[in-house]
Amino acid sequence: MQMTVKIGKNDYRVDLKSPCNISIPVSFDKKQLSAFGGSPAKKEAYKAGGFVGDVRQGGSCNCEVYSFSPHLNGTHTECVGHITGKRIAVHDIATESLIPVTLVTVTPKKSLITDAMLKKLKGDFLEALIIRTLPNGNNKATRNYSKVAPPYFTAEAMHHIVKLGVRHLLVDFPSVDRVDDDKLVNHRIFWAKNPLTKTITELVYAPDKIKDGHYLLNLQVAAFDGDAAPSRPVLYRVSK
Ligand SMILES: [Zn+2]
Numbered sequence: 001m002q003m004t005v006k007i008g009k010n011d012y013r014v015d016l017k018s019p020c021n022i023s024i025p026v027s028f029d030k031k032q033l034s035a036f037g038g039s040p041a042k043k044e045a046y047k048a049g050g051f052v053g054d055v056r057q058g059g060s061c062n063c064e065v066y067s068f069s070p071h072l073n074g075t076h077t078e079c080v081g082h083i084t085g086k087r088i089a090v091h092d093i094a095t096e097s098l099i100p101v102t103l104v105t106v107t108p109k110k111s112l113i114t115d116a117m118l119k120k121l122k123g124d125f126l127e128a129l130i131i132r133t134l135p136n137g138n139n140k141a142t143r144n145y146s147k148v149a150p151p152y153f154t155a156e157a158m159h160h161i162v163k164l165g166v167r168h169l170l171v172d173f174p175s176v177d178r179v180d181d182d183k184l185v186n187h188r189i190f191w192a193k194n195p196l197t198k199t200i201t202e203l204v205y206a207p208d209k210i211k212d213g214h215y216l217l218n219l220q221v222a223a224f225d226g227d228a229a230p231s232r233p234v235l236y237r238v239s240k
Contacts, residue, residue: 005216005238007100008124012238014098014216022130022170022206023220023232024141026074028066034144035174035203038072070228075203077219080195081227083187090229094199094221099168101128101217101235103206108133108151111178115160125214128168129161130233132206136172140205145174152178158186162193168219170201170233204233214238 001016024033028043043064046053053063070076081088102125106117113131121129133151150173153161158176161169169176169190176186191198201219215235222229 005098007238010124010240012240015237015239018237019218020206020210020215020235020237021232022204022210022235023075024203024205025232026066026068026230031142032073033140033142033203034146035072036179037146038069041066041068041073043067070224070226070230071202075201075205075231075233076228077199077201077221077231077233078228079199080191082200083184083191088196088227089225090199090227091221091223091225093196094168094219094231096219098216098218098236099128100125101130101168101170101215102126103130103132103210103212103215103235105132105134105136105212111149111151113151113153113157115154115156118157118160118164121164123214126164126166128170128217129164129166130170130204130206130217130235132172132212136206136208138205138207140172145179150174150179152176152181153186155185155189158189162190167194167198168201168217169199170204170217172204172206174202176200176202201231201233210235 003014004011026041028041032040043066046063046065052059055062079090079093153176177184218234220232
């Protein structure tokens with residue numbers, strides 16, 4: 001299946017057949033990533049009366065109770081409710097289906113992503129922006145971030161992203177801020193204007209086979225009544 005869309009002044013063909021998934025799922029049995037020193041995600045079989053929610057233990061079906069944090073255990077999308085006293089749910093904010101997006105790869109300098117690294121960005125596909133950082137090994141899916149200093153933005157870089165008109169920002173590290181910055185300066189810069197139209201997605205993983213360039217993005221945020229929820233961002237290739 002293919003469709004044609006108009007973005008800016010140009011028509012593009014969208015390849016709907018081969019979506020590129022850039023999520024790290026919340027894992028329970030496999031090796032997991034660890035961010036902010038959080039506990040690993042856990043699951044246990046639901047038990048009630050004589051029922052056990054595990055077929056291997058003789059139950060009629062599998063039914064597990066999960067314990068995890070969207071922020072700590074995998075790809076997640078968050079809204080301004082992350083930093084407000086008022087509780088705002090991301091599934092009320094992330095309602096768009098296909099969003100023009102640019103994927104760009106940068107090499108942080110001493111963990112920092114600066115505005116100079118983002119100066120070449122322009123065009124009609126900046127409603128969303130995905131930042132992929134080098135090195136880009138698949139250990140991003142299982143990395144322990146208390147042992148490495150993850151990348152983050154300078155405030156100038158975040159101001160530049162806002163100026164570009166980006167409403168959905170995706171990054172392949174645990175936080176757009178330095179992990180020990182409890183003021184969350186960059187989150188606040190991003191959500192300072194029109195906060196109810198914007199999301200941040202952290203801990204994505206875009207393998208090298210997905211090239212830098214333009215795509216349509218479907219965020220696929222789980223129906224979860226929290227400031228953040230596990231998400232499965234998917235990219236569709238476009239061509240003129
Ligand atoms: Zn965040």
